[in-house]
Each structure stands twice: as structure tokens, then as C-alpha cells.
Amino acid sequence: MTDLSAANARFGLSGRIRFKEIPGGLVVMEVSNIHGNAAIAMQGGHVMSWHPKSQVEPVVWLSRFAKFAPGKSIRGGVPVCWPWFGPHPADPALPAHGFARTVPWEVTATRELENGASEIALALTETGQARAMWPHRVGVSLRVTVGATLEIALITQNRDDHDLVIGEALHTYFQIGDIGDIRIRGLEGCEYLDKAGGGSARRRQDGPVVLSAETDRIYLNTEAECVIEDARLQRRIRVAKSGSRSTVVWNPWTAKADKMGDFGPDGWRRMVCVESANAAENLVTLVPGAEHRLWVRYAAEALP
Numbered sequence: 001m002t003d004l005s006a007a008n009a010r011f012g013l014s015g016r017i018r019f020k021e022i023p024g025g026l027v028v029m030e031v032s033n034i035h036g037n038a039a040i041a042m043q044g045g046h047v048m049s050w051h052p053k054s055q056v057e058p059v060v061w062l063s064r065f066a067k068f069a070p071g072k073s074i075r076g077g078v079p080v081c082w083p084w085f086g087p088h089p090a091d092p093a094l095p096a097h098g099f100a101r102t103v104p105w106e107v108t109a110t111r112e113l114e115n116g117a118s119e120i121a122l123a124l125t126e127t128g129q130a131r132a133m134w135p136h137r138v139g140v141s142l143r144v145t146v147g148a149t150l151e152i153a154l155i156t157q158n159r160d161d162h163d164l165v166i167g168e169a170l171h172t173y174f175q176i177g178d179i180g181d182i183r184i185r186g187l188e189g190c191e192y193l194d195k196a197g198g199g200s201a202r203r204r205q206d207g208p209v210v211l212s213a214e215t216d217r218i219y220l221n222t223e224a225e226c227v228i229e230d231a232r233l234q235r236r237i238r239v240a241k242s243g244s245r246s247t248v249v250w251n252p253w254t255a256k257a258d259k260m261g262d263f264g265p266d267g268w269r270r271m272v273c274v275e276s277a278n279a280a281e282n283l284v285t286l287v288p289g290a291e292h293r294l295w296v297r298y299a300a301e302a303l304p
Ligand SMILES: O=P(O)(O)OC[C@H]1O[C@@H](O)[C@H](O)[C@@H](O)[C@@H]1O
Pocket: 073, 086, 096, 097, 171, 195, 216, 217, 248, 250, 275
């Protein structure tokens, strides 16, 4: 759905949901309600930003140097990694983190809830390009609820006649005061694959996660809530989830961020990715007809 006036007529909600085109040609849905603001790009079904009114600063980080172009993933927000996480297991020519984040999605419904939150349903558009990369019959949808909290459900239905194995993540970039001033609780004692610098060593988390260098970890068998404690912004962000057995913690640090070209000079200091995923040993197998739902809820609150 790229026709703006048709999209606004069908799914716009006066004063609350509006579609617009941004420089670079992407169509973005802007959501604004009594609880706060969010923006969702139709490319990738990508929640680009979320700023609840209770917070001085946004909770979901979007790089000031993000590039907006057809077929290119946006640096920040909530990229949807699907149907594989990281490099493709067999074909390095295929895009990292799957194709869902760079293909068109379409809105299938919008509504305002009684509590003033806005609910948006999106579906991955069937394209020949996606089919060529992953030739299976499947239904993929997102349900985004923008309220006092941000909830996102990523739903996969196997409509084929054989088992499907998927990797996935809601690859969320959270806005923080400074990378040196946060700690992440909820992963204590968990085993992780340490991918920083291209490795894959297995380690165990000792205490809360504190970052002091490039960090790229897949925490395995982790279903509990994570909490990002931010001493600089004097707040904590709660990351609750279900249907997700891996948690990825990522920050590229300075040298890698410089090479990536869309972080800006110090962007990497203001973000941390805490991704609710099913990756590595936690892939999901769907039998024909089965449905899998990965759900997250983000909430921010002042530190006591
Ligand atoms: O630059 P991309 O493709 O969005 O990926 C960013 C990072 O995403 C993380 O999830 C991966 O663990 C990292 O290895 C990767 O570098």
C-alpha cells in the first residue's frame, strides 16, 4: 500500500494515524495519541521510533544518520529479522538477518483501543523476490500496540505441507544516556555465544551485563524479562517477552560503528540492542498449519 491518499482514507485515524512519504521515498505511518508517538515504515514493517509522553527522551532509538532507501535496512528502531537471524546458514550471498526488514509490508487494520492506545496490524507482502530467497508458503504478520507501553507480536503461520524452521528477532535499538552508564539485568548465569570480533566462544554471564567494548552475544535459553538500568537517564527499560528463547545484546563500539557509516560520530554510545530472538540453538520448527508468536512489551519507568 504505497498510495498515500488511499492508505490514509482506509487506515488513517483522524489526528492519530497518518501516512506520509519521507525523503528517500519510504512510506511511514505516524502514530500520535494520548500516550506518545511512534513511526512505522511500511518497508520492513519497521517501527522506527517510540517516544512515550512519560519520558523526556525516546525509548526506541533511531540514528540521526539513518539512511532511508528502498531495499536498505534502517539503522535504529525495531528491525524485523526473519526467517533467519544473522548470516544465512547455507548461502552467504543472501542478506544478513533475512529479508523481512527490507521488503514491503502492508497495513491490514488499525484501531483505537479503549485506553487510548493505537493498534496496527501489518502483513508481509508476498513478493517474487522474497519467494526466490525462501520458497515456502507462509503467513507473516505484525501487531503493534502503541500505548503507555509498546507491544509488538511477530506471528508466523506455516501454510505449507512440510515443516519450516525459522530464526527471527525483534532487533530493538534502545535509547540510553551513555553506553558506559548502563547495566542489563535478567541474563545473570545464562550461557551465551560470544560473536564479538567474528568468534563463537561459549561463555556464561557473571552478574549483570556491563558493556566496555564491542559486544555481540546470543544468550541461549533465556525467556525472562530483561531490564536496562540507565544511571544517566535515571530510568529503566523493561523488556518482557514470550515465544522467544534467545536474547541478543549488541553494541558495535566505536571502530565498527564508524565502518557502518550510519551511526554518526557518537551514535553508538546512545544505543544498546536487546533483541528478543530465536537464534542459534533456539530456532523454531513449525509443523504444517502451526503458528508461532514472538511477543514483546517495552516499558520505561523512573529509577527509584
Ligand atoms: O548491520 P545489521 O545487519 O543490521 O546487523 C547489526 C548486528 O545485529 C546483531 O543482531 C548481530 O548479532 C550483529 O552481528 C550485527 O552486526
